[in-house]
Amino acid sequence: xxxxxxxxxxxxxVGTDSSVLVSSSKYLNNPRLREWLAMICLRRNGADxxxxxxxxxxxxxxxxxxxxxxxxxxxxxxxxxxPELDAWFEEGFISSYRIEDFSDYQPGSLGGIFYTQMTSxxxxxxxxxxxxxxxxxQFYNLRSGQTHDFEHILCGGGFNFMGELVPYWYRLTNVPRxxxxxxxxxxxNLIQLFGSLRYTVRxxxxxxxxxxxxxxxxxxxxxxxxxxDALFMKRLEPVFHLPLxxxxxxxxVRGAVDVDTDRxxxxxxxxxxxxxxxxxx
Numbered sequence: 001x002x003x004x005x006x007x008x009x010x011x012x013x014v015g016t017d018s019s020v021l022v023s024s025s026k027y028l029n030n031p032r033l034r035e036w037l038a039m040i041c042l043r044r045n046g047a048d049x050x051x052x053x054x055x056x057x058x059x060x061x062x063x064x065x066x067x068x069x070x071x072x073x074x075x076x077x078x079x080x081x082x083p084e085l086d087a088w089f090e091e092g093f094i095s096s097y098r099i100e101d102f103s104d105y106q107p108g109s110l111g112g113i114f115y116t117q118m119t120s121x122x123x124x125x126x127x128x129x130x131x132x133x134x135x136x137x138q139f140y141n142l143r144s145g146q147t148h149d150f151e152h153i154l155c156g157g158g159f160n161f162m163g164e165l166v167p168y169w170y171r172l173t174n175v176p177r178x179x180x181x182x183x184x185x186x187x188x189n190l191i192q193l194f195g196s197l198r199y200t201v202r203x204x205x206x207x208x209x210x211x212x213x214x215x216x217x218x219x220x221x222x223x224x225x226x227x228x229d230a231l232f233m234k235r236l237e238p239v240f241h242l243p244l245x246x247x248x249x250x251x252x253v254r255g256a257v258d259v260d261t262d263r264x265x266x267x268x269x270x271x272x273x274x275x276x277x278x279x280x281x
Contacts, residue, residue, distance in 0.1 A: 032061045037194070041201040045270045051161060055195055062190060068137065074184040075136040082180055088233040089136060095146045095237070102240070110153060110247040111240035117149070117159050140188065143232070144171075150236050154248055155224045156256040160265025161199065162213050168196040169221030171232065178230040199268075209274060213264040220257055227254040 016022055023029050040054050079086040099118045105111030133139040148167060152159055157166025171192045179185040196218075203214045229252025239247040248256055266272035 026065055030061065030065060033065070036061060037197070040194075040198045042205065043202070044206045045202070045268065047270070051198060051269070054198060055191075058194060059191075062194075066187075068135070071137050071184070071187055072135055074181055074187070075140075078179060078181050078184055082178075084178065084230060084233060089139065091235075092139065093235055094133075094139075094142065097237075105240060108243050109241055110150070110236070110244055113153050113244060114150065114240075117153070147232065147234075147236060151231065153244065154231065154251065154253050154256065156220055156258045157217065158259070158261045158265065160262050161268045162210065162217050162261040162265040165196060165199050165214060165217035166221040166224070168192045168199075169218045170225040170228075172196070173222045173225030174228060174230065175225075175232060177226070178233070203268065207268050210264040210268055210277060213261055216259065217261065220255075220259065223255040223257075224253060228252055 021029065021031075027033055036054075036058055040058075043049075045051070075089075079089060099115065102111045102115035102118070105115060107113075107116070131138075133142050149159075151157075151167040151170060152163060155166050155170045157163040157170075169192075172189050175188055176182065176185040179188065199214060200218070203211055231251055231253055234251050236251070239250045242250060248254075263272060263277045267274060267277050
């Protein structure tokens with residue numbers, strides 16, 4: 001025992017008659033997830049596989065691992081002790097707006113900023129085929145998709161690959177504050193958890209010059225999540241006309257700081273040279 005390296009102490013090999021990899025973790029047992037996770041963490045960015053395509057591949061993998069009946073039961077039990085969540089589900093509000101509906105909002109308003117962002121790039125409001133939700137999880141996911149772009153704006157995350165970390169980490173810190181069951185909160189944050197790994201691990205491995213930007217985005221997202229109300233359950237339409245700071249106040253968004261990370265995000269994606277992220281001397 002004295003000769004056993006410190007870091008190996010306590011390891012207890014477990015025998016098995018299985019001829020394939022077997023683990024107590026359903027995530028480790030899934031070969032598609034293992035391959036996907038290795039790919040999104042270790043690869044360099046390239047135009048042949050945009051980051052959004054990675055998540056398109058991930059979602060069916062996640063669905064194959066989920067116990068949907070257990071998630072529904074957790075939602076039902078949570079609603080019995082969480083009046084805010086129960087009222088949100090009871091209202092069941094779903095947005096039906098189109099991009100052109102925002103054209104009349106004033107510049108600087110929440111709706112005006114959204115319109116400028118959506119019309120200045122190749123964006124769509126509905127990024128997955130529309131289906132009316134049949135379950136509580138489907139409703140939660142639908143509303144999360146409908147509010148995600150507004151969370152970029154409200155939480156201070158630019159519409160670029162470094163800015164994506166801000167709404168991710170807002171959710172990772174905010175949802176557990178307002179969902180009492182930690183297992184349910186974890187289930188609801190799996191997309192954000194796995195999605196954020198792409199930006200953290202790849203940045204450190206391949207784009208260390210923007211690591212400080214990455215860390216700052218995470219910190220800003222965490223601050224908003226820790227200080228703000230449950231934005232993910234808010235109805236946003238009533239504040240579309242308000243200037244951004246007033247909209248934040250009305251929705252209980254606190255701690256948001258707007259930081260321009262367009263150049264860093266473009267460099268991370270391989271669209272700009274390294275020199276583009278440094279200010280001229």
